[in-house]
Amino acid sequence: MERTLVICEKPSAALRIARALDESRAPESFNERGVDYHVARRGDEDLIIVSALGHLFSITQDEGTWTYPVFDLRWVPAYEANKRMGRTRRFIDVIKKLSMGVGGYVSACDYDMEGSLIAYMILLHVCGEESLERAMRMRFSTLTEQDLVRAWDGRSPTLDFPLIHAGRARHEVDWLFGINLTRALTLSVKNATGYYKTLSIGRVQGPTLNFIKEREVEIRTFVPTPYWAIKAGTKIGRKKYSLEYVESRLESGVEAERIVNECKGKDGIIASIDTRKQEQWPFPPFNLGDLQREAYYKLRYSPRTTLQAAERLYLRALISYPRTSSQRLPPSIDLRRILEGLRKREEYSELAQSLLDRGTLRPRQGKKDDPAHPAIHPTGKLPGKLSRVDGRIYDLICRRFMAALGDPAVKENIVVEVDVEGHIFYLRGSQLLERGWTRFYAPFFRVKGVVLPTLKIGLRIPIIEVNAERKHTKPASRYNPGSLIKLMEDEGVGTKATRTEVVDTLFRRGYAKGGNIEITDLGLAIVETLERLVPEILSVEMTRGLERDLELIQTGESDASDVVRKAVGILEPILAEFKANENLIGVEINEALKAEAMRENTLGPCPGCGTGEIRILKNRQTGKRFAGCSNFFNDTCSVSYPLPQKGRIQATGKICLSCGAPMIKVLQRRRRPWRLCINFDCPSKRKEDQGDG
Amino acid sequence: MVSCSLCRRERRNETGFCGYHLSAYENLRGVFDEWEKAVGVTWEGYLKVVIDREETGLWAREVALYLFQS
Numbered sequence: 001m002e003r004t005l006v007i008c009e010k011p012s013a014a015l016r017i018a019r020a021l022d023e024s025r026a027p028e029s030f031n032e033r034g035v036d037y038h039v040a041r042r043g044d045e046d047l048i049i050v051s052a053l054g055h056l057f058s059i060t061q062d063e064g065t066w067t068y069p070v071f072d073l074r075w076v077p078a079y080e081a082n083k084r085m086g087r088t089r090r091f092i093d094v095i096k097k098l099s100m101g102v103g104g105y106v107s108a109c110d111y112d113m114e115g116s117l118i119a120y121m122i123l124l125h126v127c128g129e130e131s132l133e134r135a136m137r138m139r140f141s142t143l144t145e146q147d148l149v150r151a152w153d154g155r156s157p158t159l160d161f162p163l164i165h166a167g168r169a170r171h172e173v174d175w176l177f178g179i180n181l182t183r184a185l186t187l188s189v190k191n192a193t194g195y196y197k198t199l200s201i202g203r204v205q206g207p208t209l210n211f212i213k214e215r216e217v218e219i220r221t222f223v224p225t226p227y228w229a230i231k232a233g234t235k236i237g238r239k240k241y242s243l244e245y246v247e248s249r250l251e252s253g254v255e256a257e258r259i260v261n262e263c264k265g266k267d268g269i270i271a272s273i274d275t276r277k278q279e280q281w282p283f284p285p286f287n288l289g290d291l292q293r294e295a296y297y298k299l300r301y302s303p304r305t306t307l308q309a310a311e312r313l314y315l316r317a318l319i320s321y322p323r324t325s326s327q328r329l330p331p332s333i334d335l336r337r338i339l340e341g342l343r344k345r346e347e348y349s350e351l352a353q354s355l356l357d358r359g360t361l362r363p364r365q366g367k368k369d370d371p372a373h374p375a376i377h378p379t380g381k382l383p384g385k386l387s388r389v390d391g392r393i394y395d396l397i398c399r400r401f402m403a404a405l406g407d408p409a410v411k412e413n414i415v416v417e418v419d420v421e422g423h424i425f426y427l428r429g430s431q432l433l434e435r436g437w438t439r440f441y442a443p444f445f446r447v448k449g450v451v452l453p454t455l456k457i458g459l460r461i462p463i464i465e466v467n468a469e470r471k472h473t474k475p476a477s478r479y480n481p482g483s484l485i486k487l488m489e490d491e492g493v494g495t496k497a498t499r500t501e502v503v504d505t506l507f508r509r510g511y512a513k514g515g516n517i518e519i520t521d522l523g524l525a526i527v528e529t530l531e532r533l534v535p536e537i538l539s540v541e542m543t544r545g546l547e548r549d550l551e552l553i554q555t556g557e558s559d560a561s562d563v564v565r566k567a568v569g570i571l572e573p574i575l576a577e578f579k580a581n582e583n584l585i586g587v588e589i590n591e592a593l594k595a596e597a598m599r600e601n602t603l604g605p606c607p608g609c610g611t612g613e614i615r616i617l618k619n620r621q622t623g624k625r626f627a628g629c630s631n632f633f634n635d636t637c638s639v640s641y642p643l644p645q646k647g648r649i650q651a652t653g654k655i656c657l658s659c660g661a662p663m664i665k666v667l668q669r670r671r672r673p674w675r676l677c678i679n680f681d682c683p684s685k686r687k688e689d690q691g692d693g
Numbered sequence: 694m695v696s697c698s699l700c701r702r703e704r705r706n707e708t709g710f711c712g713y714h715l716s717a718y719e720n721l722r723g724v725f726d727e728w729e730k731a732v733g734v735t736w737e738g739y740l741k742v743v744i745d746r747e748e749t750g751l752w753a754r755e756v757a758l759y760l761f762q763s
Contacts, residue, residue, distance in 0.1 A: 220713065220717070220750040220751045220752040220753070221713060221717035221750050222720065222748065222753060223720045223723075223724050223743060223749060224748035226727075226728065226732060227731070252730060253731055253732055472746060474748050591701065
């Protein structure tokens with residue numbers, strides 16, 4: 001019997017593929033040294049289905065020490081490049097053993113650049129170069145039995161080499177930028193000051209950090225200006241309605257007061273009524289970026305949380321492959337079958353049935369497309385029990401899918417022009433006449449609007465209140481994780497697969513903080529230094545150009561080795577500039593690091609002396625931490641407090657209303673943040689004790 | 694290197710400010726006309742109001758405070 005080795009990306013995907021491809025749907029499963037593999041019988045073939053663990057091979061420096069520039073690289077088993085990847089050794093060994101004597105190979109990794117590269121590297125380094133000529137490729141967008149069988153039957157006779165070359169070049173370019181710039185930054189601080197801290201920057205990280213910095217500068221240099229907004233109120237029947245003045249902003253307070261005085265206590269006459277019906281088309285189905293943004297705005301889930309949930313749902317065959325740019329559902333997708341599946345869930349039963357009752361199903365298609373995968377959609381498979389996060393993401397995807405198949409919603413907008421002593425005000429109303437697709441998307445769509453009574457031109461309505469409110473202009477909003485990923489997408493920085501990770505890295509490195517993303521002093525220092533000495537790293541054009549070149553590899557219009565050579569050409573002068581200014585860069589960044597550390601250790605003003613600051617200090621004898629006044633060192637204040645010894649302590653910027661000591665937050669893994677007054681003897685704590693007793 | 698009057702960054706020109714504080718200074722100067730027209734405020738009065746407004750950016754507030762005190 002012929003034997004074929006099928007390589008999958010993850011263990012759970014391997015099991016699904018084995019079950020789908022085995023003719024009796026009951027493959028034999030084995031475990032060797034903690035690595036699962038399955039044998040499925042199909043026709044006269046034995047399919048040995050084994051999984052990788054994501055990437056089993058990664059790039060390392062060819063030889064030499066921890067310095068820069070480094071342009072010689074090689075692909076090695078992941079456990080050789082990274083000690084924490086020790087598990088990958090067993091997977092490589094088991095795959096090697098299973099590949100002995102097989103007749104053919106099939107790559108069944110996720111159908112994208114990463115998946116194609118994972119299987120290619122395994123075939124090249126584990127199964128031998130000659131295996132590449134005997135390898136085929138399965139292409140699927142869902143892990144349902146039907147799609148997997150179809151993908152097996154229609155597998156392509158060769159591997160997708162353009163995608164593999166593009167993936168390989170992308171890894172190499174990113175490695176070259178990442179390793180060299182990270183070493184340049186880290187060594188500049190270490191060589192100048194002796195202090196070691198990993199400081200990274202990359203070709204995508206740089207422009208992204210610069211976006212945050214530019215917004216921060218806009219906010220920090222902002223000066224508000226005053227303006228006045230005139231609001232009025234009327235009563236029609238028993239109900240009150242708000243009126244807006246024709247000019248939403250008046251620059252003069254005197255002018256605003258004059259208008260208010262002229263309208264006070266007067267009647268308004270309806271001068272015109274403009275009624276318009278507006279069709280509101282449904283949103284297209286989700287691509288990854290849209291899903292991450294919607295989940296952030298509607299559910300407050302970070303892009304990473306959403307991506308992880310979507311990947312889990314994909315591996316359970318509940319949704320299609322989530323790393324897609326497409327907002328389109330091609331005709332090859334059996335929409336009716338999916339709806340029949342969704343109908344089995346009680347909460348979707350009526351909604352799905354209403355769509356199934358239609359003769360034809362035409363989804364709303366978006367503009368963005370992806371040649372590899374359709375928009376994210378449910379498979380129709382019943383989910384069973386899901387965690388809270390997965391359940392909500394699943395619901396969002398299902399409802400968006402059904403909404404995309406819905407009719408347009410019809411809204412009526414009414415603008416009534418009211419003349420009050422020659423001053424024009426607007427009375428606005430709107431109502432949803434036909435719910436259309438909003439019915440499917442109800443939990444995530446709020447109907448806003450005021451329903452107006454029947455009105456006629458010439459009708460007099462009383463102005464029951466009118467006032468001018470002084471307001472001030474506001475600075476631009478900070479980015480949140482959702483809007484930052486959208487900006488990266490719009491600017492062509494990074495890919496759908498890397499953007500989430502890049503944003504996370506900025507937080508992990510301490511360059512950015514907060515839900516409304518704020519640059520830290522360290523982040524600012526890094527950008528300032530790079531801006532002055534090597535501005536190319538922050539340049540959107542540079543990374544966008546490389547991104548374009550990498551995409552052209554996929555279409556065969558660009559050569560992978562040329563693109564890697566070009567990246568080296570860009571890096572060489574940048575790194576030479578770094579070397580020449582290493583000391584200066586190191587000293588500047590170290591200043592920011594020290595300031596950041598000082599800020600992190602400062603908890604608030606000292607309630608004892610009023611001039612010092614309460615800081616986190618360490619007892620030299622016991623090594624335990626405590627909080628003490630900064631004036632302790634000049635013998636003018638001796639205020640000190642014990643501190644919890646576990647967890648990370650953060651200042652809250654607030655002081656205790658009972659005793660004036662700083663309030664702190666203690667953060668511990670898997671525990672809720674603990675907010676408390678730093679003063680052990682605070683009267684508020686005594687009160688609590690009495691209450692409890 | 695001559696430092697900015699308000700931070701450790703390099704001073705840009707005779708105003709004594711670095712690039713960021715200079716930009717905040719220009720914004721402060723730039724919108725004074727609007728304030729003057731809107732509320733008829735003096736330069737000192739304007740600085741005082743801007744220092745107290747929560748919308749004012751950190752660097753703009755630092756410049757306003759510096760100008761107010763000098």
